[in-house]
Amino acid sequence: MSRKPPVLPILLGVLAMVAVIVASFKFLTTFDDKMAFKSPVRSEASVEAAETPRSQALRESSELAAAKELEKPYEEAEYRAVPRIGSRVAIWIVAQLHLLFAAFVLAVPIFALIIEFIGYRTGDERYDKLAYEFTKLLSASFSFTATLGAGLTFMLIILYPKFTNYLMSVFSPTFLPYVLLFFAEAGFLYSYYYGWGKFSPRVHLFLGLMLNVVGTALMFIANAWLTFMSTPAGIAESGALISTWDAITNYTWMPINIHRIIANVAFGGSIAAAYAAFQFLQAKTDEERAHYDWMGYMGNFVAICGLLPLPFAGYWLASEIYAFSQTMGLTMMGGAFSWLFIIQAILIGNLFLFANWYLWLGMGRIKGAERYRSFIWPMLVVITICFAIWATPRSILSTTEEVQAMGGSSHPMLGYLGVMSAKNTAVNILILTTFLSFVLYRRSGKIPTVSWAKQANFVQFLIFAGAATTVIGYGIAGYFVDAKTRIGFSVPQVGSVLAALVLVTLIDVFLLRNAETAETNWGKIRPISQYLLIMLAVTFTWLMGLMGYVRAGLRQHWHVFGVIRDTSVDAFTPSLGFATKVVSFTVLVFFLLIGFIFYLTGLTNKKSYQAIKDLTPRDVPGEPQVTPGLSAASSGATAMNAASGMPAGASGYSAAGHDSNPTLKT
Amino acid sequence: MNWWVLIAFVAAMLVLRWRRVGILTWVAAWLVGLYLVLNYVFVVPVPVSVIKIYMGIVSLSLFAFVLTDSQRMTEFWQPIQAFVVEPRYRPLLALVALAIPALVAFRIYADMTATPQAPFFARTVHPAPPDSIIVHDSELALGTADNPYRDLETSNPEEFKERLEKGRAVYYLNCFYCHGDLMAGAGMYAHALNPIPTNFQDPGTIAMLREAFLYWRIAKGAPGMPEEGGPWQSAMPAWESFLTEEEMWNVILFLYDFTGYQPRAVELH
Numbered sequence: 001m002s003r004k005p006p007v008l009p010i011l012l013g014v015l016a017m018v019a020v021i022v023a024s025f026k027f028l029t030t031f032d033d034k035m036a037f038k039s040p041v042r043s044e045a046s047v048e049a050a051e052t053p054r055s056q057a058l059r060e061s062s063e064l065a066a067a068k069e070l071e072k073p074y075e076e077a078e079y080r081a082v083p084r085i086g087s088r089v090a091i092w093i094v095a096q097l098h099l100l101f102a103a104f105v106l107a108v109p110i111f112a113l114i115i116e117f118i119g120y121r122t123g124d125e126r127y128d129k130l131a132y133e134f135t136k137l138l139s140a141s142f143s144f145t146a147t148l149g150a151g152l153t154f155m156l157i158i159l160y161p162k163f164t165n166y167l168m169s170v171f172s173p174t175f176l177p178y179v180l181l182f183f184a185e186a187g188f189l190y191s192y193y194y195g196w197g198k199f200s201p202r203v204h205l206f207l208g209l210m211l212n213v214v215g216t217a218l219m220f221i222a223n224a225w226l227t228f229m230s231t232p233a234g235i236a237e238s239g240a241l242i243s244t245w246d247a248i249t250n251y252t253w254m255p256i257n258i259h260r261i262i263a264n265v266a267f268g269g270s271i272a273a274a275y276a277a278f279q280f281l282q283a284k285t286d287e288e289r290a291h292y293d294w295m296g297y298m299g300n301f302v303a304i305c306g307l308l309p310l311p312f313a314g315y316w317l318a319s320e321i322y323a324f325s326q327t328m329g330l331t332m333m334g335g336a337f338s339w340l341f342i343i344q345a346i347l348i349g350n351l352f353l354f355a356n357w358y359l360w361l362g363m364g365r366i367k368g369a370e371r372y373r374s375f376i377w378p379m380l381v382v383i384t385i386c387f388a389i390w391a392t393p394r395s396i397l398s399t400t401e402e403v404q405a406m407g408g409s410s411h412p413m414l415g416y417l418g419v420m421s422a423k424n425t426a427v428n429i430l431i432l433t434t435f436l437s438f439v440l441y442r443r444s445g446k447i448p449t450v451s452w453a454k455q456a457n458f459v460q461f462l463i464f465a466g467a468a469t470t471v472i473g474y475g476i477a478g479y480f481v482d483a484k485t486r487i488g489f490s491v492p493q494v495g496s497v498l499a500a501l502v503l504v505t506l507i508d509v510f511l512l513r514n515a516e517t518a519e520t521n522w523g524k525i526r527p528i529s530q531y532l533l534i535m536l537a538v539t540f541t542w543l544m545g546l547m548g549y550v551r552a553g554l555r556q557h558w559h560v561f562g563v564i565r566d567t568s569v570d571a572f573t574p575s576l577g578f579a580t581k582v583v584s585f586t587v588l589v590f591f592l593l594i595g596f597i598f599y600l601t602g603l604t605n606k607k608s609y610q611a612i613k614d615l616t617p618r619d620v621p622g623e624p625q626v627t628p629g630l631s632a633a634s635s636g637a638t639a640m641n642a643a644s645g646m647p648a649g650a651s652g653y654s655a656a657g658h659d660s661n662p663t664l665k666t
Numbered sequence: 667m668n669w670w671v672l673i674a675f676v677a678a679m680l681v682l683r684w685r686r687v688g689i690l691t692w693v694a695a696w697l698v699g700l701y702l703v704l705n706y707v708f709v710v711p712v713p714v715s716v717i718k719i720y721m722g723i724v725s726l727s728l729f730a731f732v733l734t735d736s737q738r739m740t741e742f743w744q745p746i747q748a749f750v751v752e753p754r755y756r757p758l759l760a761l762v763a764l765a766i767p768a769l770v771a772f773r774i775y776a777d778m779t780a781t782p783q784a785p786f787f788a789r790t791v792h793p794a795p796p797d798s799i800i801v802h803d804s805e806l807a808l809g810t811a812d813n814p815y816r817d818l819e820t821s822n823p824e825e826f827k828e829r830l831e832k833g834r835a836v837y838y839l840n841c842f843y844c845h846g847d848l849m850a851g852a853g854m855y856a857h858a859l860n861p862i863p864t865n866f867q868d869p870g871t872i873a874m875l876r877e878a879f880l881y882w883r884i885a886k887g888a889p890g891m892p893e894e895g896g897p898w899q900s901a902m903p904a905w906e907s908f909l910t911e912e913e914m915w916n917v918i919l920f921l922y923d924f925t926g927y928q929p930r931a932v933e934l935h
Binding site: 325326327328330331338342346349350353357360361364373376377380381383384387388391392393394395396397398399400401402403404405406407408409410411412413414415416418419420421479481482483484485486526528562 | 667708710711712713714715716719720722723724726727730731733734735736783784789790791792793794795796797808809851860861862864865868869870873874875876878879927928929930931
């Protein structure tokens with residue numbers, strides 16, 4: 001029973017408080033007046049009447065200052081400072097946070113649409129629900145992205161007004177389309193999310209497609225602005241605009257577009273997998289664990305699909321930077337920024353190791369995967385060796401004594417592992433090995449029924465062996481040819497790996513058609529696997545932050561490389577230690593924000609306040625009602641529905657005729 | 667390389683494998699063995715920073731190896747658990763408990779008594795060149811410049827040969843004292859220099875650079891090097907004070923001809 005609040009005492013209390021404040025104020029002003037200086041010579045009246053020379057001078061000087069203020073000409077500020085941290089760090093943090101959220105918001109619709117399409121084609125509702133679960137993360141993320149984008153724009157205008165004005169003059173025709181596209185993006189995103197199950201599947205898929213098209217167009221426009229700053233085109237030496245189109249299609253525009261699309265998919269997949277891991281670790285029931293285990297697996301699968309071609313896109317981007325300016329290329333790979341590439345190598349090596357490790361742990365939930373366990377340690381050895389080669393610096397961080405012993409900053413033997421031939425070979429073999437891990441994972445629990453299975457296996461082995469031989473062969477040959485030929489060798493190396501990826505997948509598709517499939521116990525995976533998914537997401541984010549800094553920092557003391565010089569107090573390249581601290585701080589803030597989004601998204605799965613109130617004590621949440629004998633596998637689509645927070649029948653797809661066995665298949 | 671250390675490591679690992687030792691011993695043997703290999707197999711010692719990177723990678727991989735298999739993980743933890751819990755290991759446990767602070771104390775002692783070293787400086791071996799340089803009153807855009815005599819290699823082989831000979835003369839009159847007669851950075855004065863002169867035979871040096879970069883380094887020497895290259899750590903003279911532009915281009919032709927490398931070409935969009 002609720003009690004009425006005591007109104008009268010509260011009112012009296014408020015009145016007493018106001019009275020005390022007024023009395024205190026009156027007392028203080030009176031006291032201050034009595035203590036004020038009184039001239040012993042003149043009376044107050046005479047002071048007012050006869051102005052002293054000093055007070056006259058003071059009055060005149062203040063009048064003069066006021067008059068000068070009125071005549072002050074308008075001057076446009078070139079820079080404005082942020083106290084303590086400076087403008088550059090402030091812009092850096094906000095821009096990076098905006099880009100991280102934008103990458104996520106652009107990536108999720110890509111794979112959500114693909115997964116939804118798979119669900120539509122196969123009629124399998126689980127895919128539709130999974131796509132919905134991914135899309136749920138978008139709503140809050142989009143708002144965060146927009147807010148951070150607005151913040152970035154305001155900060156650019158406030159802190160770098162002159163430079164921002166210049167960029168606006170070059171790219172003025174792009175701003176209106178950008179705003180319109182952004183508006184369209186909001187429309188498509190919210191209708192895609194809120195319209196789930198409300199439209200016909202085809203209309204809904206169309207909305208998803210348009211969301212992706214518009215999002216990609218937005219990114220392409222924004223990429224033009226930032227790539228122009230590094231590799232300007234379409235302007236005269238003075239900076240005067242010649243052609244906006246040339247300014248857009250500058251050297252690094254298309255490489256960045258491609259690199260970002262792929263990297264966004266990898267990043268978005270890893271964040272979505274981290275969300276699933278976050279939910280898995282909090283799950284109370286086997287059904288929830290099964291659902292989030294599958295979601296984490298799919299997220300990681302998407303991330304690996306993005307990760308595998310990413311180094312190739314990175315090479316293209318780097319070669320375009322080198323082609324634009326030798327100075328910039330050398331600054332990146334051999335100069336001040338080259339040390340960051342050692343950190344990059346370690347982070348990417350970690351990504352590959354964690355991704356493989358997760359797949360190996362995942363084999364534990366598949367019956368019949370035991371036969372592939374003996375492959376794990378050789379693959380681990382290969383990954384370790386490639387990782388070590390990739391992380392070997394050409395110029396080594398060394399003490400004076402070590403430099404003296406080596407006769408320079410390069411080790412006479414290990415130095416050979418620091419050059420391009422070794423690095424290219426290592427990364428290609430890493431990619432091949434990761435792909436092999438995935439192939440074995442996919443094979444776990446499946447027995448092909450086609451008559452040509454043995455021959456197909458042998459051909460697949462030959463393809464792997466051929467690709468590995470090509471990569472290693474060209475890698476060794478690279479030591480004996482000139483630089484141009486050596487760079488050219490990366491084409492057959494990459495080509496053989498890509499060919500192996502495509503051919504082996506094609507054979508697998510036909511080989512495993514109608515294969516005998518063993519049960520996959522989703523949810524029955526060791527918790528360490530979920531921490532690996534979170535580690536993958538953190539590593540991806542950190543890597544994006546670091547590489548983003550390299551891309552922008554390469555301009556050094558230029559706003560627009562070679563054209564508009566940075567004349568602010570921040571016109572110097574910060575130390576690598578400082579840069580990594582800023583990036584790490586940004587990553588931390590990003591995960592705090594994305595953690596909040598995970599929490600918000602998780603709320604949609606929770607029961608309403610009223611429903612909790614109406615529960616009997618026996619049904620209190622946190623006390624899972626697991627029916628004895630009901631396994632994770634036997635709860636089925638109902639569990640998926642409950643876990644995804646999707647209303648029953650919301651998908652709009654017919655599940656008739658499809659596998660209603662609740663056990664999920666790989 | 668000290669092959670004996672490597673052979674001893676391989677033999678020890680084979681013996682451990684043959685004795686089918688527990689997973690904990692196996693992991694420990696790998697870590698200790700690799701540490702010894704990295705420290706004692708190479709004649710020229712491997713810098714500590716690289717050893718740390720390698721040991722970190724190997725530790726992570728061994729961690730993955732143990733944790734991927736639940737049986738392996740149980741085998742790994744069992745001896746550690748037994749060591750901590752079982753009464754018969756208490757004296758040893760006490761020793762370990764004492765050894766940990768003792769090791770920390772020793773480390774502090776070692777750090778405090780270590781020979782002072784010059785502050786660390788991450789010198790960039792191939793620093794980024796400026797956009798352009800002025801040599802003998804003429805400006806050269808380093809981003810687009812190429813050796814003006816490189817075309818002679820195909821258009822006029824005779825003249826190219828003559829230029830190579832001129833370049834050879836320049837090299838042996840001026841450069842070989844430090845860079846050596848085989849261009850391996852082992853000239854007669856090299857041992858007095860720290861760091862030693864560049865080894866042009868190394869595929870990581872002139873083979874990956876454009877000729878304009880070499881021209882910049884020869885003309886401006888250490889004094890013209892940017893801060894990140896540690897100009898005070900190089901004894902390279904600014905050869906523009908002693909050589910003509912033509913002589914510098916000729917010697918660059920000779921460097922590539924002698925080593926058999928081709929210069930990196932200027933890339934066009």
